[in-house]
Structure formats: structure tokens, C-alpha cells
Amino acid sequence: xxxxxxxxxxxxxxxxxxxxxxxxxxxxxxxxxxxxxxxxxxxxxxxxxxxxxxxxxxxxxxxxxxxxxxxxxxxxxxxxxxxxxxxxxxxxxxxxxxxxxxxxxxxxxxxxxxxxxxxxxxxxxxxxxxxxxxxxxxxxxxxx
Amino acid sequence: xxxxxxxxxxxxxxxxxxxxxxxxxxxxxxxxxxxxxxxxxxxxxxxxxxxxxxxxxxxxxxxxxxxxxxxxxxxxxxxxxxxxxxxxxxxxxxxxxxxxxxxxxxxxxxxxxxxxxxxxxxxxxxxxxxxxxxxxxxxxxxxxxxxxxxxxxxxxxxxxxxxxxxxxxxxxxxxxxxxxxxxxxxxxxxxxxxxxxxxxxxxxxxxxxxxxxxxxxxxxxxxxxxxxxxxxxxxxxxxxxxxxxxxxxxxxxxxxxxxxxxxxxxxxxxxxxxxxxxxxxxxxxxxxxxxxxxxxxxxxxxxxxxxxxxxxxxxxxxxxxxxxxxxxxxxxxxxxxxxxxxxxxxxxxxxxxxxxxxxxxxxxxxxxxxxxxxxxxxxxxxxxxxxxxxxxxxxxxxxxxxxxxxxxxxxxxxxxxxxxxxxxxxxxxxxxxxxxxxxxxxxxxxxxxxxxxxxxxxxxxxxxxxxxxxxxxxxxxxxxxxxxxxxxxxxxxxxxxxxxxx
Numbered sequence: 001x002x003x004x005x006x007x008x009x010x011x012x013x014x015x016x017x018x019x020x021x022x023x024x025x026x027x028x029x030x031x032x033x034x035x036x037x038x039x040x041x042x043x044x045x046x047x048x049x050x051x052x053x054x055x056x057x058x059x060x061x062x063x064x065x066x067x068x069x070x071x072x073x074x075x076x077x078x079x080x081x082x083x084x085x086x087x088x089x090x091x092x093x094x095x096x097x098x099x100x101x102x103x104x105x106x107x108x109x110x111x112x113x114x115x116x117x118x119x120x121x122x123x124x125x126x127x128x129x130x131x132x133x134x135x136x137x138x139x140x141x142x143x144x
Numbered sequence: 145x146x147x148x149x150x151x152x153x154x155x156x157x158x159x160x161x162x163x164x165x166x167x168x169x170x171x172x173x174x175x176x177x178x179x180x181x182x183x184x185x186x187x188x189x190x191x192x193x194x195x196x197x198x199x200x201x202x203x204x205x206x207x208x209x210x211x212x213x214x215x216x217x218x219x220x221x222x223x224x225x226x227x228x229x230x231x232x233x234x235x236x237x238x239x240x241x242x243x244x245x246x247x248x249x250x251x252x253x254x255x256x257x258x259x260x261x262x263x264x265x266x267x268x269x270x271x272x273x274x275x276x277x278x279x280x281x282x283x284x285x286x287x288x289x290x291x292x293x294x295x296x297x298x299x300x301x302x303x304x305x306x307x308x309x310x311x312x313x314x315x316x317x318x319x320x321x322x323x324x325x326x327x328x329x330x331x332x333x334x335x336x337x338x339x340x341x342x343x344x345x346x347x348x349x350x351x352x353x354x355x356x357x358x359x360x361x362x363x364x365x366x367x368x369x370x371x372x373x374x375x376x377x378x379x380x381x382x383x384x385x386x387x388x389x390x391x392x393x394x395x396x397x398x399x400x401x402x403x404x405x406x407x408x409x410x411x412x413x414x415x416x417x418x419x420x421x422x423x424x425x426x427x428x429x430x431x432x433x434x435x436x437x438x439x440x441x442x443x444x445x446x447x448x449x450x451x452x453x454x455x456x457x458x459x460x461x462x463x464x465x466x467x468x469x470x471x472x473x474x475x476x477x478x479x480x481x482x483x484x485x486x487x488x489x490x491x492x493x494x495x496x497x498x499x500x501x502x503x504x505x506x507x508x509x510x511x512x513x514x515x516x517x518x519x520x521x522x523x524x525x526x527x528x529x530x531x532x533x534x535x536x537x538x539x540x541x542x543x544x545x546x547x548x549x550x551x552x553x554x555x556x557x558x559x560x561x562x563x564x565x566x567x568x569x570x571x572x573x574x575x576x577x578x579x580x581x582x583x584x585x586x587x588x589x590x591x592x593x594x595x596x597x598x599x600x601x602x603x604x605x606x607x608x609x610x611x612x613x614x615x616x617x618x619x620x621x622x623x624x625x626x627x628x629x630x631x632x633x634x635x636x637x638x639x640x641x642x643x644x645x646x
Contacts, residue, residue: 005604007605008604008605008606009603009604010599010603010604010605011603012596012599012600014327015327015329017320017326017327017596017600018319018320018326018327018328018329018330018331019331020596020599021316021591021592021595021596022313022316022331022332025309025312025313025316026313028309029306029309029310029313032302032305032306032309033306035302036302036303036306039302055573056365057365057366059367060365060366060367061364061365061366061367061368064364064365064367064368065361065364065365067364068360068361068364069361069364069566072357072360072540072562072565073562075540075544076544076555076558076559076561076562079544079548079558080555080558093544093545093548097541100537100540100541101537101538101541104533104536104537104540105533105534105536105537106533107533108364108368108532108533108536108537109531109533110368110369110370116531116533119531119534120533120534123534123537123538124537127537127538127541128541131541131542131545135186135187135545139186139187139189139190139191140190141186141189141190141545141549142548142549142552142553143545143548143549143553144548144553144555
């Protein structure tokens with residue numbers, strides 16, 4: 001049984017102990033990933049070639065998708081930027097949110113009727129201001 | 145009864161407010177209870193412990209319940225778990241019995257919610273008492289068991305396990321924390337990440353990104369289409385509701401609530417599993433199975449009582465073991481941590497007053513949910529008419545506030561939102577499942593500590609099996625869950641093959 005006890009024994013060097021568990025997980029991910037690739041590669045490739053699998057949904061709205069993926073980081077960046085110019089007033093949040101809410105609403109609104117645009121403008125002005133007043137001033141939540 | 149002193153008017157007010165906001169979120173198709181909790185998080189930062197908990201529990205109960213409104217009126221489940229409510233609710237609404245259907249659902253929800261709260265009250269302390277004796281070995285195995293259950297209930301077992309492991313890996317990024325007996329070294333990152341990720345990704349921004357931002361991106365991809373439902377939310381006509389609907393439904397109520405509570409207890413399983421199981425059970429046992437699916441109140445009772453049975457059920461492993469039962473409780477665990485609460489086996493014993501006030505809050509939220517929905521359903525039904533172009537920007541904005549404020553003003557947490565929002569959107573497309581990933585992420589770093597410390601102190605791998613009888617039982621459960629899931633998957637594969645052949 002000596003082979004068993006030698007396999008069974010484990011000594012973890014404290015200096016290297018931060019790598020012990022991540023290595024196990026990485027190994028498992030690699031092994032499992034390999035199994036998944038080997039067992040599924042063929043049917044998946046077939047599905048992709050025949051067009052049964054598509055990354056994007058059918059009739060994807062690429063304009064709204066890409067605009068969303070640009071608008072959100074733009075909003076976060078503006079928030080940070082304005083907040084560093086005018087710090088400690090939560091203005092980064094307020095001044096970035098108003099144009100963001102307006103632009104995103106305009107982006108998502110299909111029928112830009114007079115009524116809808118009025119709602120959008122009012123919402124873009126009121127919602128961020130309301131959140132800013134309530135959360136920043138009453139609830140003392142930190143904002144950029 | 146010292147806990148009564150903790151219950152201020154604000155406590156009840158916030159539980160009620162949470163419940164109402166939750167209902168509104170649940171009632172809007174595409175918005176879930178998870179999102180309601182995520183969006184309202186910043187409100188809880190400065191609230192006291194009791195008040196914060198009251199708001200969160202209200203949001204949870206309201207969010208789960210609100211899903212029945214669009215399910216009945218529009219044939220769209222407002223939350224995943226109200227999928228089976230559409231089967232009978234929508235046909236009833238089409239016959240002009242929308243109000244009758246809605247009120248049946250509401251009463252069933254109340255019963256389910258109450259039932260599960262009672263089970264929670266009696267069962268969680270027992271489970272916690274049992275779990276207190278767990279050493280690191282058993283704690284590790286408990287997490288391992290939870291992960292194996294989640295993985296085995298995924299659409300594809302291999303992908304489920306893979307997703308869980310990815311979640312664990314993500315949780316390990318950063319420092320091996322000295323306070324947990326680690327050596328304080330960085331791992332799994334490149335030098336440029338050290339400034340941002342020294343403590344890893346923060347839990348809540350990750351969750352809000354995965355559940356909030358990715359939903360918005362998905363919707364944008366579909367073009368954010370609005371459909372007009374004006375004519376469908378008119379409830380003023382049709383057969384009125386009466387409690388006689390529930391005649392002979394007590395068995396159904398009890399069984400479905402128990403199924404909901406039990407499924408809720410299993411970690412990582414979304415609500416849809418509970419209501420589907422309860423619905424199929426009812427169909428199997430019904431005297432008139434052919435009528436189910438065509439507009440029978442019986443189906444609504446099964447679906448909605450199971451659906452709300454989840455709430456108390458999912459809180460059981462959360463409060464007694466520190467393992468979240470579903471995605472909403474996953475966000476709750478983060479919110480509790482912010483309040484300085486460490487959920488786990490010691491929680492109830494050490495915070496007995498908080499525990500009682502939580503149960504009170506949960507019960508109260510259920511009552512408010514019932515009153516608001518039962519008497520104001522006509523107005524709540526109108527919520528489904530709020531256009532998405534108004535709603536979505538506000539959600540992104542609230543997610544940003546929530547993420548920024550979580551660690552008192554860290555901009556990287558806001559970028560985490562974006563990273564995981566985009567990642568979550570891509571993950572679902574390539575077959576990586578979000579539920580196991582999230583549970584892996586939440587439990588990963590604890591699993592590491594338990595695993596490494598057990599091996600460090602005993603010096604042999606076999607201790608993981610031979611430590612105690614409990615450890616062996618847990619191994620038995622782990623093997624059982626894997627074997628069962630393989631069998632179920634094989635069976636459903638065979639069925640699919642037979643169906644495609646015929």
C-alpha cells in the first residue's frame with residue numbers, strides 16, 4: 001500500500017499555496033474544455049456551416065446593438081471625466097446621465113412622435129435629477 | 145420579544161415599498177426580481193440593517209409575484225418562473241376572465257409565500273444547527289454538492305460543470321487573502337491588472353452586470369421592439385372572481401407550495417423548474433387533465449403557489465449555509481454582506497433578533513403583496529404599458545449608481561458592470577450557463593480556503609472522504625446527483641430521438 005500513501009500524501013508549500021487551488025481549477029477547465037471540444041466539435045461545426053447556429057439572433061438590429069455597446073462605455077467614461085473636473089458634488093453622475101438617458105431613449109424609441117419625444121425629454125431631465133437629489137443628497141450615496 | 149423593538153414604522157414602510165416596487169418590476173416583461181433587487185441596492189447602502197433587509201425582502205417577494213400579471217394578460221412570463229401561469233392564465237384572459245385569473249393567481253401566491261415562510265422559520269435553524277458542526281472538509285463538500293446539483297440541472301451537464309468552473313476561476317482572481325490564512329500573493333493576473341483587481345472583482349457589480357446590463361444588450365440586439373397591449377389590460381368585464389374557485393384545491397395548494405419550497409432549497413435552480421414540476425404534478429393528478437392548459441384555475445393555483453413557495457425555500461440554504469438558492473438570493477447575499485451580515489450556520493444563532501425581524505418582514509411583504517395586487521390589480525396591470533425606451537436607460541443608470549457606490553466610489557466597479565454585461569450576453573450565445581457560473585463565482589473563494597486548509601492540516605487527500613460520516617453522506621449525495629442527472633439526460637435524449645424519428 002505504499003504507492004497509495006505516496007499518492008495520498010500532499011504537502012502544500014505555504015509560499016506557493018496561492019497557486020495550489022487555481023492550478024487544479026485550470027487543469028479541470030483545460031481537461032473539460034478538451035472533452036467538450038472533442039465531443040461537440042463535429043456537430044457544432046456542422047451546425048455553423050449549415051447556418052443552423054448563428055451568433056446573432058435572427059434579424060438582429062445591429063444599429064441599436066452597436067450604438068448600445070458604444071453608448072454605455074461612453075456614459076461611464078463621461079461620468080468619470082465630469083466627476084474628476086467637478087468633484088464631490090455628484091455632478092459627474094447628473095451631467096452624464098441626462099444626455100445618456102436622452103440618447104438611449106431616442107435610440108430605442110421607434111416612433112418619434114411629438115408625444116413620445118416630449119416624454120423622452122421630460123424623463124431625461126427628471127429621472128437623473130430625481131435620483132441625484134434622493135440618493136446623493138438624502139441617502140448620501142457616493143456618486144462620481 | 146426584544147426583536148419587536150427593532151421594528152420601526154420605517155421597517156414596515158420599506159417592506160411595503162419594496163413589495164410594490166418589486167411587483168412593478170416583476171410585472172414588466174423582461175424585468176425580474178433579481179433586477180429589482182439590483183436596481184434598488186443603492187437605496188439600502190445608507191439604511192440601517194433591519195430597514196435594508198425589509199426593503200430587500202419586499203423587493204424579492206414583490207418581484208417574484210409581479211410576474212403573474214404579464215403572464216396572464218400578455219402570455220409573456222414576467223419572471224421565468226411564471227411560465228406555467230401563461231398556460232392557463234392567457235386562455236382565461238382571452239375568454240374575458242382576466243381579473244378572475246389574476247386574483248386566483250394572487251391568492252395562490254399568498255398561500256405559497258406564507259407556506260414557505262413557515263417552512264423557512266422552522267427548518268433553517270435546524271439545518272444551521274446541523275451545519276455548525278461542519279469542519280472545513282464538510283463545508284467544502286457542501287459547496288461541492290451544491291455545485292454538482294446546479295451543474296446536473298443545466299441543459300448540458302458538461303457545459304454546466306464547465307460554466308461553474310469558470311465562475312470559480314473568476315472568483316480566484318486577485319490576492320490569496322491573508323485574513324483567510326492565505327499568503328497574500330497575487331495570482332491569475334497580469335501586472336497591469338494589479339491596481340484594479342488586487343481584491344478581485346466585486347460580487348455585486350458582477351451580478352448586476354450579468355443580470356442587468358446583459359439583458360439590455362440582448363434587447364438592443366433584438367431591436368427593442370414595443371408591442372401595443374392597450375386593449376389587453378382592460379379588466380372591467382368578464383366573470384368575477386370568487387373564493388369558491390379554491391374549493392377542492394387545498395391539496396393542490398399544499399403540494400405545489402411544498403414543491404416550490406423544496407426546489408427553492410436546492411441551490412442554483414431558477415424558479416421555472418419549481419413551477420413546471422408543480423404544474424406537471426397537478427396535471428398528472430388532476431381529475432380533468434385534458435382541461436389543463438386551456439384555461440383552468442387549477443393550473444394557475446399550482447403554478448403560482450409553487451412560484452411563491454420559492455421565496456422562503458431559496459432563503460433556507462442562504463441563511464443556514466450561506467449558499468444562495470437562486471439568482472435573486474445571489475444578489476441578496478451581496479446585499480447582506482454590505483450590511484455587515486455574514487450568512488452561514490452561525491447567522492441565526494448569533495443574530496436571533498435580526499432573524500425574527502426578517503421572518504416578520506417576509507410575512508409582512510407577502511401580506512402587502514396580496515393587498516396591493518388584489519385590490520389594485522387594475523392599476524398594476526397598466527404597468528405593462530410603460531415603454532421600454534423610457535425604462536431601459538433608467539435601469540442602466542441605476543445599475544451604474546449601484547456599482548459605483550458599492551465600495552464607496554470605485555470607478556472600476558462600474559467598468560466591471562460593462563465587462564460582465566458584455567460577457568453575459570456572449571456567454572449565453574456560446575452555451576456557457578449563467579446560473580452555475582454565478583454560484584461558482586460566489587462560492588469559489590470559500591471553496592478554495594476550505595479545500596486548501598483541509599489538505600494543509602491533514603496532509604492527505606483521503607481526508608476529504610474519510611473525515612466523518614457526514615462527509616461520506618455528502619459524497620453519496622454528490623454521486624447520486626451526478627448519476628441521476630446523467631440518467632435524466634439520457635432519457636430525455638432518447639425521447640427526443642424517438643420524437644424526431646416518428
